Amino acid sequence: MTTFIARRILFALVLLAAVSLFTYLLFALLPTDPAALTCGKNCKPELIAANRVRLGYDKPIYEQYWQFIKGIFAGRTYGSGDIAFTCPAPSLGYSFNQHECVSTLIGKTFPVTAFLSLGAFILWMLLGVGTGTFAALHRGKWQDRLTSVVTSIGVSLPTFYVGLLVLFSVVIWLQWLPFPHYASPTENLHDFLTAMILPWITLAVLSAASYTRLTRNGVLEAMNEDFVRFGVAKGLKNRTVIRRYVLRAALIPIVTIAGLDFAALLGGAIVTESVFSLPGMGRLAIRSVTDSDLPVLVGTTLVAAVFIVMANTIVDIVYGVLDPRVRVK
Amino acid sequence: MEKVPLLSVENLNVEFSTPDGVVHAVNNVSFAVESGETLGIVGESGSGKSVTASSILKLNSGVTAKTQGAILFNGRDVLGADDKTIRSIRGSEIAMIFQDPLSALNPYYTIGNQIIEAYRVHHRDVKKSAARKIALEMLHRVGIPNPEARIDEYPHQFSGGMRQRIVIATALINSPKLLIADEPTTALDVTVQAQILDLMKDIQKENGMAIILITHDLGVVAETCDDVAVMYGGRIVEKATVNELFLTPTHPYSFGLLGAVRSLDNSARGELQTIAGSPPSLLHLPSGCSFLPRCGYAQQNLAQCSSVVPELEKVSPTESFSACHLRTEALISLKMKELA
Numbered sequence: 217m218t219t220f221i222a223r224r225i226l227f228a229l230v231l232l233a234a235v236s237l238f239t240y241l242l243f244a245l246l247p248t249d250p251a252a253l254t255c256g257k258n259c260k261p262e263l264i265a266a267n268r269v270r271l272g273y274d275k276p277i278y279e280q281y282w283q284f285i286k287g288i289f290a291g292r293t294y295g296s297g298d299i300a301f302t303c304p305a306p307s308l309g310y311s312f313n314q315h316e317c318v319s320t321l322i323g324k325t326f327p328v329t330a331f332l333s334l335g336a337f338i339l340w341m342l343l344g345v346g347t348g349t350f351a352a353l354h355r356g357k358w359q360d361r362l363t364s365v366v367t368s369i370g371v372s373l374p375t376f377y378v379g380l381l382v383l384f385s386v387v388i389w390l391q392w393l394p395f396p397h398y399a400s401p402t403e404n405l406h407d408f409l410t411a412m413i414l415p416w417i418t419l420a421v422l423s424a425a426s427y428t429r430l431t432r433n434g435v436l437e438a439m440n441e442d443f444v445r446f447g448v449a450k451g452l453k454n455r456t457v458i459r460r461y462v463l464r465a466a467l468i469p470i471v472t473i474a475g476l477d478f479a480a481l482l483g484g485a486i487v488t489e490s491v492f493s494l495p496g497m498g499r500l501a502i503r504s505v506t507d508s509d510l511p512v513l514v515g516t517t518l519v520a521a522v523f524i525v526m527a528n529t530i531v532d533i534v535y536g537v538l539d540p541r542v543r544v545k
Numbered sequence: 546m547e548k549v550p551l552l553s554v555e556n557l558n559v560e561f562s563t564p565d566g567v568v569h570a571v572n573n574v575s576f577a578v579e580s581g582e583t584l585g586i587v588g589e590s591g592s593g594k595s596v597t598a599s600s601i602l603k604l605n606s607g608v609t610a611k612t613q614g615a616i617l618f619n620g621r622d623v624l625g626a627d628d629k630t631i632r633s634i635r636g637s638e639i640a641m642i643f644q645d646p647l648s649a650l651n652p653y654y655t656i657g658n659q660i661i662e663a664y665r666v667h668h669r670d671v672k673k674s675a676a677r678k679i680a681l682e683m684l685h686r687v688g689i690p691n692p693e694a695r696i697d698e699y700p701h702q703f704s705g706g707m708r709q710r711i712v713i714a715t716a717l718i719n720s721p722k723l724l725i726a727d728e729p730t731t732a733l734d735v736t737v738q739a740q741i742l743d744l745m746k747d748i749q750k751e752n753g754m755a756i757i758l759i760t761h762d763l764g765v766v767a768e769t770c771d772d773v774a775v776m777y778g779g780r781i782v783e784k785a786t787v788n789e790l791f792l793t794p795t796h797p798y799s800f801g802l803l804g805a806v807r808s809l810d811n812s813a814r815g816e817l818q819t820i821a822g823s824p825p826s827l828l829h830l831p832s833g834c835s836f837l838p839r840c841g842y843a844q845q846n847l848a849q850c851s852s853v854v855p856e857l858e859k860v861s862p863t864e865s866f867s868a869c870h871l872r873t874e875a876l877i878s879l880k881m882k883e884l885a
Contacts, residue, residue, distance in 0.1 A: 356609070441648060442643050442644075442645055442648040442649045443648060443649055443650055443651040443652070445604060445643065446641075446642075446643060446649045446650070446651075446712070446715075447651065448602075448604060448635070449602055449604060449635055449636060449640065449641040449716075450635065450636035450662070450663045450666060450715070451632045451633065451634070451635035451636035451637055451663075451666045451667060452632075452636075452662070452666055453632065454628075460651070460654070461651055464651075464653050465652075465653065538653075539652070539653065540652065540653065540699040540701070541652055541699070541701045
């Protein structure tokens, strides 16, 4: 088991190195000069040249990449003398558009995204697994059909549509909630909750729909298993059979997918954050694209990739814990 | 002479509604089992034998299943019993084991966990540690070597034969009065099959339980059963003691089944016989005898065979019951002509 975990982690690191390399190639591939992007329209050529040297864009691409990687572990100082400034480790570069270290920007925006993802995740898992199990236990009856209709609508609605629909109906039309204004939960819990509840619902509704389907199918499949029939034949209560036999079998593949979906969300829920003006990582990423803020773009992409790769590794390991057959001796 | 049998099934009918129509899985099936006795239910796939067995524990109670008739266990009504009553019977008085030992055990829990669970459902006041001792004894009884070391292992760490022994241990942990074994050896190697059957017979000798053995393997029937019910198209077409079935079969389908078995006599005669055609669709059962399309003896009696469903009737001079319009004498003379 230990060698298995070690192997998985090693593989994850190699993968991350590859991802960082490809992401960094953006600098080389984009037709724009990164140094020219560091100041506005009426920028003097001398300043561009100075910035190019200061940020290291004059070096060949492989050396830039090396500096970038070194910065992640050791921090990085730009320029020299009085105008030198340092982004401490883990440095992911410096954004000239926002005049901040990329790591600082991500550090500020990540908690918002993390709260958003976590709340939505909990909501959609409860809703999806609950409704899916309910539908499976009422297979073929009207409850099941109703669920199937609702989920069909749910999975086909785009996030921005649901987001706007929720925003318009609850905030503008019904006026049940004030317009969301994000505050951190330690600062103002009330504002935090009123700002988060609609984005949570928006994100949860869509995923809950597909998780309902996954759970329903998983449960139905599990109910056909011989060991479930054997459990019933032992004289176990229905509830016990569902919990210990059916759900245990049905949820393992769902846990796997859920882990990956959650990680993808941690990389930034771009659309939802934009619709509800949440200062999260998704908005940071989308802004970096529209502003051609390359260091931020590379930084957010890399962080998102780290989450995905980490989640993959964790899911692999957890799978072994959940299913004894996968455990490696 | 008339004593109350341990289990009696009377006029059992089971239907399933499917999108294609109503499947008549079991039609007017009646039989009885006495304590200490083994009843074999034989038939091809889809002949209704597994559904019949599941009905005894009300395991068919899906949305689409409709069960009619009467099942009496120890004089108690099973079909009409409420959930709580039927749960108290399942696993405690009637136990069931399934065809595929590889999938009958829950892969996510240790075997000990599962046997202890089966025991404690019906003995709530027994502590886990005490139940564990009983489980260990049972594992030892069914021939699991070194049970102390293996009780905390997971099903996938055992071979198929071992797993069927564990399934049997789980099923028998509450000393049931009736064991329903649904093709318990089909998924196993031949040598392991014999071991499992011997094990079941040994335990039966010790505790006098009744066994209903569902199988399509006539070799298994010959070895283990006292009585046999042959099922075809959801009906019992012949009911006899095992000796009578093999020596003087009374239904054309039984002739066919016996002819399709490889035995020393048969192989000397060359190729195995097959029964031409395929079993009837349980969606559209024919109006008359469901075996008619495959029957080689019906020409003289076509009108009756194609319009009237034959009832199960005693066939003299044997003690067998057969559901065939042709009487045995006529059948045997036809059969003799054929062999000559």
